[in-house]
Amino acid sequence: MSTTVATPAAKDPQPGKPPKARMSDRANAENRLGLKLVAPAVIIMLVVTAWPMIQALYLSTFRYRLTSPDDKEFVGLGNYGTVLTDGLFWQDTWNTVLIMVITVSVELVIGFIFAMVMHRVIFARGVIRTSILIPYGTITVVSAFAWQFTFSINNGWVNSWFEWLPWIGPDTNWFGDHWPAMFAIMVSEIWKTTPFMSLLLLAGLSQVSEDMIEAAKVDGATWWQRLWKVILPNMRAAIMVAVLFRALDAFRIFDNIFVMTRGAQDTESSSFLTYRQVIEQLQLGLGSALSVLLFLSVLLLAFLIVKLFRVDLAQARGEG
Amino acid sequence: MKNKNAIGTWGGFVLILVWCLLPVAWIISLSFKSPDETAAGSPQFLPQDATLQNYKDILDNPDFLDALRNSFGISLIATVLSVIFATLAAYAIARLEFKGKRLVLSLALAIAMFPVVALVGPLFDMWRTFGLFNTWLGLIIPYMSFTLPLAIWTLTAFFREIPWEMEQAAQVDGATSWQAFRKVIVPLAAPGVFTAAILTFFFAWNEFVLAISLTSTTSSRTVPAQLSYFVGPDPFNPPYGQLATASVVVTVPIIVIVLLFQRKIVAGLTSGAVKG
Numbered sequence: 001m002s003t004t005v006a007t008p009a010a011k012d013p014q015p016g017k018p019p020k021a022r023m024s025d026r027a028n029a030e031n032r033l034g035l036k037l038v039a040p041a042v043i044i045m046l047v048v049t050a051w052p053m054i055q056a057l058y059l060s061t062f063r064y065r066l067t068s069p070d071d072k073e074f075v076g077l078g079n080y081g082t083v084l085t086d087g088l089f090w091q092d093t094w095n096t097v098l099i100m101v102i103t104v105s106v107e108l109v110i111g112f113i114f115a116m117v118m119h120r121v122i123f124a125r126g127v128i129r130t131s132i133l134i135p136y137g138t139i140t141v142v143s144a145f146a147w148q149f150t151f152s153i154n155n156g157w158v159n160s161w162f163e164w165l166p167w168i169g170p171d172t173n174w175f176g177d178h179w180p181a182m183f184a185i186m187v188s189e190i191w192k193t194t195p196f197m198s199l200l201l202l203a204g205l206s207q208v209s210e211d212m213i214e215a216a217k218v219d220g221a222t223w224w225q226r227l228w229k230v231i232l233p234n235m236r237a238a239i240m241v242a243v244l245f246r247a248l249d250a251f252r253i254f255d256n257i258f259v260m261t262r263g264a265q266d267t268e269s270s271s272f273l274t275y276r277q278v279i280e281q282l283q284l285g286l287g288s289a290l291s292v293l294l295f296l297s298v299l300l301l302a303f304l305i306v307k308l309f310r311v312d313l314a315q316a317r318g319e320g
Numbered sequence: 321m322k323n324k325n326a327i328g329t330w331g332g333f334v335l336i337l338v339w340c341l342l343p344v345a346w347i348i349s350l351s352f353k354s355p356d357e358t359a360a361g362s363p364q365f366l367p368q369d370a371t372l373q374n375y376k377d378i379l380d381n382p383d384f385l386d387a388l389r390n391s392f393g394i395s396l397i398a399t400v401l402s403v404i405f406a407t408l409a410a411y412a413i414a415r416l417e418f419k420g421k422r423l424v425l426s427l428a429l430a431i432a433m434f435p436v437v438a439l440v441g442p443l444f445d446m447w448r449t450f451g452l453f454n455t456w457l458g459l460i461i462p463y464m465s466f467t468l469p470l471a472i473w474t475l476t477a478f479f480r481e482i483p484w485e486m487e488q489a490a491q492v493d494g495a496t497s498w499q500a501f502r503k504v505i506v507p508l509a510a511p512g513v514f515t516a517a518i519l520t521f522f523f524a525w526n527e528f529v530l531a532i533s534l535t536s537t538t539s540s541r542t543v544p545a546q547l548s549y550f551v552g553p554d555p556f557n558p559p560y561g562q563l564a565t566a567s568v569v570v571t572v573p574i575i576v577i578v579l580l581f582q583r584k585i586v587a588g589l590t591s592g593a594v595k596g
Contacts, residue, residue: 027417030416030417030418031416031417031418031419032418033412033416033418034412034413034416034417034418034421035412035418035419035420037408037409037411037412037416038408038409038412038413038418038420038424040405040408040409041405041406041408041409041424041468041472042409042424042427044405044461044464044465044468045427045428045431045465045468045469046427047461047465048439048443048461048462048464048465048466049431049434049439049465051442051446052439052442052443052446053438053439053442055442055445055446056438056439056441056442059441059442059445113332114332114336114339116332117328117329117332117333117335117336118336120325120329120332121329121332121333124333126582126583127337128333128336128337129582129583129586130578130579130582131336131337131340131341132336132340133578133582133585133586134340134341134344134575134578135339135340135343136522136578137522137571137574137575137577137578138344138571138574139525139526139528139543139544139547139567139570139571139574140526140528140544141528141544141547141548142347142544142547142567142570142571143343145347145547145563145564145567146343146344146346146347146564146567147343149346149347149350149560149564150343150346152560154358155350155358155560157346157365160364191339191343194339195340196589199586199589199590200589200590202590203590244433245433248433251435252435252436252437254437254528254529255528255529255544258528258532258548259548271435271436271437271529272437274437274438274440274441275437275440275529275533277441278440278441278444278533279440279441279444279532279533284441284444284445287441288441288442291435291437291438291439291440291441291442292438294435294437294438295434295435295438297435298433298434298435298438302433
């Protein structure tokens with residue numbers, strides 16, 4: 001269809017037109033076509049993100065509760081003051097950061113081990129690939145239920161299988177206290193998303209040249225040295241992309257907490273707090289302020305991670 | 321040395337299998353346990369008296385069936401639309417020179433990282449105004465927006481690999497440009513498009529935040545949202561068996577897709593994300 005315009009039109013040069021002008025005509029046409037083709041996608045993406053975000057900025061300056069819409073009142077930055085001086089906000093932010101840091105670190109290690117194994121395994125590649133996609137394909141809500149039942153005080157197998165561990169008795173109530181509940185939530189998160197991490201790392205691993213590893217081996221480098229000096233540095237781009245994606249994803253953790261504790265035992269995350277303010281309490285003003293803060297946190301986080309790894313993301317993705 | 325490596329690989333292999341399958345096995349096992357067994361506090365892994373009662377109950381539950389229908393419909397429509405628009409965009413990005421190319425890719429990336437919850441409030445407000453709250457369309461539109469970035473990135477990576485000169489070669493051989501496109505480019509692009517579709521479908525099938533925030537009844541509530549409301553008459557003693565069964569029922573289609581297309585999914589996930 002549209003390809004005719006894009007095909008280099010070198011076949012029939014039109015006489016009388018200087019080559020340069022023709023080139024720029026073609027470039028213009030290509031430019032226009034390109035914009036036309038991306039327009040629908042860009043518009044849809046903006047409708048659901050940019051416009052609501054502007055709306056959130058606007059709403060966040062009002063005291064506005066849907067149950068009493070007539071009391072809508074302009075309060076300027078008041079909502080931000082309310083949020084930032086509230087202990088609950090900081091508790092939830094702390095929880096979120098903690099979950100993010102721990103799960104991503106654990107996933108990075110386990111994911112890398114998995115990637116190494118998958119890289120080595122020659123037999124049964126299909127089996128392992130299929131299995132690793134099962135957690136990825138499982139709905140987060142379902143995985144949260146599976147793990148909730150796993151840690152359940154009544155029916156869970158953790159309590160009966162690991163009775164011999166000093167701090168796990170058959171009547172350990174995992175969801176009765178802050179740390180065990182956080183632990184259960186993190187286990188569920190790690191189970192579900194490690195496969196994604198390991199697949200990205202596997203892709204990075206397969207791009208490290210075997211020759212370099214071989215050369216290091218010949219030079220007498222130990223396995224450990226080869227890992228730290230050759231393999232990992234050459235995978236920096238892949239590791240960075242994996243960490244960036246997973247960290248931002250973990251930062252918006254919601255499903256697991258919603259299903260497993262509903263925020264009980266102070267396990268609430270920033271996303272959960274925002275959801276609760278807006279949907280359950282219908283505090284659109286206050287909730288919008290939280291939304292804006294959440295958005296800013298994610299921006300800051302992305303910026304920090306990219307700076308930390310000093311990798312041009314576009315380059316890492318082959319954008320040149 | 322060689323032996324040690326082999327043992328490590330084998331051990332790792334088994335570890336990965338256990339890791340991936342244990343929770344799934346657990347939920348399948350639960351789905352065959354009778355309510356007596358799940359309520360009485362019996363921690364043994366396998367059911368003592370396997371029963372199909374839970375499956376009968378779940379498949380007779382109209383709320384669950386509605387949710388299943390909603391999930392299928394919404395995910396499918398969102399996938400088709402999202403992939404069509406993503407294909408157009410990715411084709412332009414991979415093939416054409418135009419201003420703002422990088423901007424589109426950066427925008428897509430930014431949206432992929434967007435905290436969905438941050439949009440729930442304003443969307444809730446907007447959708448109520450436009451009458452989109454608690455409708456299929458009210459979920460399809462945001463699902464499209466949030467799957468477009470992944471689809472665009474994946475497809476762009478795929479389209480870059482296509483040798484576009486073949487199209488010209490076909491034209492030189494006498495094919496019209498439409499024929500060249502249809503006979504040469506479409507078959508080469510199809511696997512990428514298909515992969516993007518699977519990933520998009522996964523996202524829509526899995527999505528939870530928007531599903532519980534922008535719906536209020538079973539006329540549009542999707543499976544993940546419905547599951548979270550599925551507590552039974554006694555909130556302190558949820559129907560474990562039935563919940564597990566419902567979980568199995570909604571996981572099965574995904575597992576089947578995974579089994580059939582694992583190669584494509586892996587290629588799509590990694591080519592979209594890492595391309596050095």
